[in-house]
Amino acid sequence: MEISDILDAVRNGAQATSQDVVKLLSAEGREMEELFAEAREVRDRQFGKHVFAYGFVYFSTYCHNNCTFCYYRRTNSIDRYRKSPEEIISLAADLKDAGIDLVDLTMGEDEHMYADDYSELLEIISGVKKLGISIMASPGAVKKEAMPKIKAAGADFYAVYQETHNRDLYSKLRLEQDFDFRYNQRVWAREAGMLTEDGMMVGLGESMEDRADAILTMGAEKCEQIRCMTFVPQAGTPLQTLEPMDSYMELKSIAVMRILFPDRFIPATLDVEGIEGMKSRLDAGASTITSIVVPHRHLAGVAQPEKDIESGGRSVQHVFDLVADMGKRIATQNEFRSMIDKLEERIRPKP
Template sequence: MEGLDTRFSRFQESLKRVQDGRGYTLEDIVTLLKAEGEDSEALFAAAFKVREQEFGKEVYLRGIIEFSNYCSKNCLYCGIRAENSIHRYRMTIDEITAAAQDIKNAGIGTVVLQSGEDAWWSPERIMSLIKSIKEQVGITITLSIGERSREEYALYREAGVERFLLKIETTSKDIFTRMHPDDCLFQRKKCSVWLKELGYMNGSGCIIGLPGQCERDLAADILWFRDMGMDMIGVGPFVPAQNTPLENHPPGSTFMTIKTVAVIRLICRKAFLPATTALETLEEKGQLKALKAGANVIMLNYTPQTYKSNYKIYSNKKAIKLEKALETIEQAGLARVIDSNQNNQRDGSAV
């Protein structure tokens, strides 16, 4: 009993330091991430309270268009990695613009334009796409197109792109290097710094359950998100993808994912935190649990059906429809935000 009391006391002390926002350490974050039973419920309740203090009952919807599944990279976990033999596609600007209009018609104020790292989509083509959506649809744009030059990021910012999502996936140099054989953690971090300097609402995130990952790695990720002042942080469990080096690696823990969301909410109080599709893919009501642990965004996929089945970053991806998202939000005791251009300054991007 004494041992249990000691662990309980350690958790409570760590939770209080993190809630107070001062004096906490990486070890305090590790303690929260290891919470079980009543401790984990206390963690979720604290995160829910902070989200309510910062955002009320507001939950934001986002519409994603996966406009190209060509990718030059070979990330070990990703189903659209360059070496995978899959049907490749690139949507036309007219098709993307029409899908963006569908998003706006649904009352959603932000389109997330996501692709693999596809050099065919040159700065000139991306600029034409931005112009088409801005002029014909008039909707907030989040770009998620990978690592580009600072000059290119500046070009898109000047063209009116408000947000950029570039997930770090892990800040562990060892894990990053193993998972990204043709990438560099230093360069990825540098790109995030550029995006911040250029005035984007800056998005990042991590994958829970990568090989060799532990609570200390996740705690380091959280501290990096804090120090970078990330506006949006997407946390999802690892989900295996067919025909990848990790196709037989077990999925990430949804419980650990939700605990990570909760700790991030306590530390990055004003960040926009998605209840990710990957959570719902692995666990029924996974998104509901994330909303109850501090998340405040749900992503809806508006990629046309013709292409959607070929954007397989992981296998068996669950399709979340608008009606389902609204039901989940209601079950969490929260309310959907009807987006408009008037709330763009507060409105966050998501994944």
């Protein structure tokens, strides 16, 4: 089938097969532009002029894991930091005052935060919640029993990325981490009443079929947010010399996810190509700008530890101005909150 035939079939309610997804991800030239145009149309039908803005607070760069692709892996000798609860709350307050829709509280798997039944993590989440802002918690893979506590502290979303749904590849990337334990994080988070996010990474040696499988699996998981990011080689890691891909596979994956799963939040991350990459991701059908960072506060990104942060390129005002130039606008906190309330209502655990 041609790409336009697959798009027609999906428009008419057909379920895309893995082969269809591979074909869509293989689009080049005019067909790739057709894919992006379809994704924009689907996104605009779903969300109108709204774009959603998430601020990023990477509050601890300590981690007990040793993922081969990650700069913050345990054995990489780098400077690390752990922010105090007061500083994290102050950073979140700045983001809220600037009009950000959600604060993403991210950390490595920091044993300090896991100690004493996650008490400091819970304190941080509940402190930020008191500001009256929506929260995504991204603390890694935790015990099942922690999920209701994280929800009760105030988290709306729980984000944990598989990166690949190919178990062999997973075992080479996320060393000594159980695939099912990580997968179940999203199941347990949802059971506790949180919205969830899964993500895939491209450029790590996966096949086209792996990418298609990840997209279809993430869709079937019913995560309210799904993402794709391009691998960026990190100094001091086993994959530091892996040849990086350009961003087209990420853009095509964004478009395919949008077309197949119209109602999901799909990020345009600033963490791969900085502010320069925002427009191309929105033009591929993304709905949500992630990794907006408060400048001059000594914070890091994940895929790009420093890119555009201290210059203010990932700051709120700069992002809002660029979105307005595209004829869109950032949803107000109330508009976003009412969408989140409706989504949470759907998954609220029955008494």
